[in-house]
Amino acid sequence: MIFNIKAKDAQTKARAGTLITDHGEIETPIFMPVGTVGTVKGVHQRELKNDINPDIILGNTYHLYLRPQTNILEQAGGLHKFINWDRNILTDSGGYQVYSLSANRKIKEEGVKFKSHIDGSYHVFTPENVMEIQRTIGADIIMAFDECTPYPCYYNYAKRSMHMTHRWLERCLKHLEITPFKYDYKQTFFPIVQGSTYKDLRMQSAEYIAGVNAEGNAIGGLSVGEPAEEMYAMTEVVCDILPQEKPRYLMGVGTPINILENIALGVDMFDCVMPTRNARNGMLFTAHGTININNKKWADDFSPIDEMDITFVDLEYSKAYLRHLFTVNELLGKQIATIHNLGFYLWLVREARKHIIAGDFKVWKEMMVKQMDKRL
Template identity: 80%
Template structure:
């Protein structure tokens, strides 16, 4: 993987860059649609490519491990072949899913023993096993196995967890050297900064991760319930330490406003289920605020879903029609809302990139944050 830093904003830490892998170019800042189980939920690959057009999507190691299983993916020739996606894929390590299974998992130095949410069967994720699974999945960018601490989190627990995450990182890197790539394309490994919302721990972790000298770095353990201002504070602490010449990935973030504020703090890559999950529930993101399309106020509004025409659905369908589809519980409504939201997120980061390259990102960001911070 190669990263080119093309432009920095004068009034913030925002950056425009370009990542190049064996599966193509990723223009940053970038939002990665979440394809948890070998699909971006509710979106056909054709629509994903032609309308939303992301350079990269995300897959989930935990879910792909359980279904369809690494064995099936290996027979298929890897996740790219299995889901017919010829662009970039990033896989997370399953650490967040293990965190979310707090009632059915045990964390030890060896790894995490957990019960499947599907059938209750018992499994062990160790750093070594997670590297093997991600090799088999075949994503272009793969993540270290870490523990995602909850919020709020006791300081001493957060410190112990951070040090264990660092030890797991060392084991990941050592084992990765022993496991060959499966499908002929390079896989790039990202370590993950942890430390909860404690400044001293975040600094320690960022310094440890920077010292690994990986091709890219991630920030985990945020967007887990902490106030937005704490998220921004931790991001700023970490980006001041992580190397400028490597891409920075903030995991699981977030709202459109979160994304713009974190771009201003020097983040290059984002993912979140919010555009797809909220879309399925009738919440639409626009440049002028959010819309709950289930509200009766839209029943006779025959204007476009988004008059900016970000995706084809915005000019092809009206708010009244989309409200009707949700009223009658028609699957198409959820699909249209999902495509709109993903299209909006990709439009937002591409506009951010455009303004960074033009040298006036900060002013545009301030205007957009005010516009988007309201309910329509």
């Protein structure tokens, strides 16, 4: 992987860069649509490539391990071939899913024993077999196995968990040294900073992760219920320590405002289910604020979904028509809303990039945050 920083904003810590893997170039800042089980929900590959046009999407190790299972993916030649996607893919390690399965898992030094949400069968994730699974899935960027702590979290628990995540990282690295690539391209490994919302733990973890000297780094354990101000504070602490010349990925974040604020702190990569999940429930993100398309006020509003003169995706539908589709529970409504939201997220990070390069990112960011922080 090659990462080059093209421009830095003079008034914030935002940067515009280019990340290159064997599956192509990624312009940063970037938002990665979430394709949990090998598909971005509600979007055909044609629309994903031609309308939303992301350089990279995300897959989920936990879900892909359970279905379709790694033996199927290996027979297919990896996830890229299985889903007919010739661009970049990042996989998380399953650590967040382990966190979310708190009632059905047991964490020990060796790894995590968990119960499948599908059929109740028991499985074990260790740093070693998670590396094997991600080798088989074949993502371009793979993640270390970590524990994502909840919020709120006692200090001593967060400290113990952070140290265990660091020990797991060492095991991940050792196993990768003896595990060859399975396909005809290379994979890049990102370790993950933890430490909950405790500044000293975050600093300690960031220093440890920086010392690993990986090609890129991730920040985990945020966007799990903490106030946005605490998220920003922890992100700033970590970004000030992680190497400037390497990409930084803030996992699971977030709202459009969260993304802009974290870009200003020096983050390069984001993912979140929010644009797709909220779209299926009728919440649309626009440059002027959020819209609940189910509200009656849109029944006779024939204006475009987003009235700002931007062409981030070719959807020539009115609010009235989209509301009608939701009212009659037509699947097309969910698809249009999903394409719109993903298109908007990609437009937002691409505009951020333009303004970083142009040198007026801070002014533009503050204007956009004010506009988007409204319910229409």
